[in-house]
Amino acid sequence: MRKKVSLLLSALVVMTGSLLILPGCLKDHVTESYQIYEPVYALKTAVLAGINGDPGTPVSQTGQIYVKGSYIYLNDPDKGIHIIDNSDPSNPVQTAFLNIPGNLNIGIRNNILYADMYADVLSIDISNVHQVKILGMVRSFFSSRVFGSDTNYVVANWILKDTNVTVVPQGFVLIPNTNYVTFPSALAAATYSLANSAAASGSASGTGTAGSTAVMTLVGDYLYAIPEEHSLGVIHIADSTNPTQTSLGMAGYDLETIFPIQDKLLLGSKEGVYVYSISNPAQPAKVGEFTHGTACDPVIANSNYAYVTLHTGTYCGAAANELDILNARDISNATLITSYPMTSPTGLCLDGSLLFVCDETVVKVFDVSNPDNLQLLSSVPVNNPNDVIAANHVMMVVAGGGLYQFDYTDPSHIGKLSYLPVNNSKL
């Protein structure tokens, strides 16, 4: 019996020793397979020559919306602008597509459309939307979108490439054809950089209405925009054939949206709202600031009140999901009147005493006659609404699934007029 116990104890000692020594000999094997987008570069001159796109181009993704006259200009992020004849809101017709790679922002003054093409700002004559003409360009204005060293090229397309890497041991990947390891994201960035290097070596008048999430706006002879998240840039556009950047300066932190009101600009940031005077339109000057917790926040205003939506999220911080109403009679010294809880509000707009707020799964319509006691008139179901423009009893909502239009003649009983869906099968 004692012999047995000794044998078992010996076995236990051997097993314990093995546990300490042997595992180092074994390696788990982990592979990661994914698809990576690789940019295809093209000469800017060739891209500008082909800017008149196929009007039948489906909307692959919704971005900024801009309304002027009976036309809706809908940005398809990084692809271009869909021009939609909205003479009959119950039957909007896609009439043209401006194939502008890298486009995110839209502004229109008279019959000149201003649009970004990555870092550049183009002025485009849209008198004939089927045969637009490039009039001028400000190069490298949106400084956060300057890519590569050769600015004669832009990314005109993307191709999907299958990629397979060995992950060693936990979270790291092997650099192909080497014995070195790195983070997966670093490898992806390196792939982009390599591709980058390879390519580089190779009718009415006035302005229209932008959505509240816009980062570019036109006032008089000037275009104001947030070229990167801390700056306010100004372009003089009196001569559309020769737009000229007049100023660029630090304007705040984490800037996100821009909204003009009288002779002021309201810059929405993650930390608050910055107020800039454009009494001297070429040189905006800061005249006020309202701070709140860290959250994403479009801002709009009328002569009495400013309305700010705050929403939380990965990139937005976690301060609150709410609608703030500020006293804006003296916009330079705006003060918080009250806040209303929301689910995850984004874009918003005003039409008289009606306030429209996109809030995750609905667009809420409030009567704001008394800001201390908002009356919810309707909640219009729209999934992932991002921004809204309401005028002439037609509410246009840009959402993840497409462009929706509603009739709010009776704000308590809002009816759907039309829906232009996205078709993202051709990413």
Next chain:
Amino acid sequence: MRKVIVLMMACAFVVGVGFGQGAGQSTSFGQSHVQFRSTEWVGLSSGEVGSAGQVQTVNGVAKGPWFVGVGAGLDYYRFRSVPLFLSVTRDQAIGKRDWLFLYVDGGTNVPWYTRTITPEDNISSSTFHGGEYWSGGLGYLWKLGDHTSKAILFTAGYTVKKLKEDQTQMFGCPLANPCPPTPFQPAVFEYLCRAYQFMIGFRF
């Protein structure tokens, strides 16, 4: 899923105990008639990412030196999973109450693991899928009496389990490079987990 796994393991254990109590009165190893056997195991899997516990229950029939049974367990190595397998064992007597045996287990491995996703992970979704499960090795068996099937067992072996994970990753724009058309990127991870397996069992 969790309920199903727990139920399956509980059934395997209860059936094993039930059969074992009825069949294990006066048996010996190596007998020529078919006999039910149940073995409960606890042990460790030890590999590249450290050591982790595992438990198993194996229930089946033995005839002569051969045993064939089905097993279920819990394996905490790298990702918690539930191996469901067929087990084949060949015994060889080396003494009156001492036996050596070889075992091979093969089957499937059902994941019972949910990745904890934090904002820093840049992952929007993660789903694990099952894969193959294999183990094999050498064991030593010590019978607790001359006329009983009850025994204590020790094994040292090698185990392999495969798992697949579908992730939706979120990528920001690479520095100084344009943003791809979508920040969401599906990725598939295939894990081949290899570990040494040391277990202590009780057979009845």
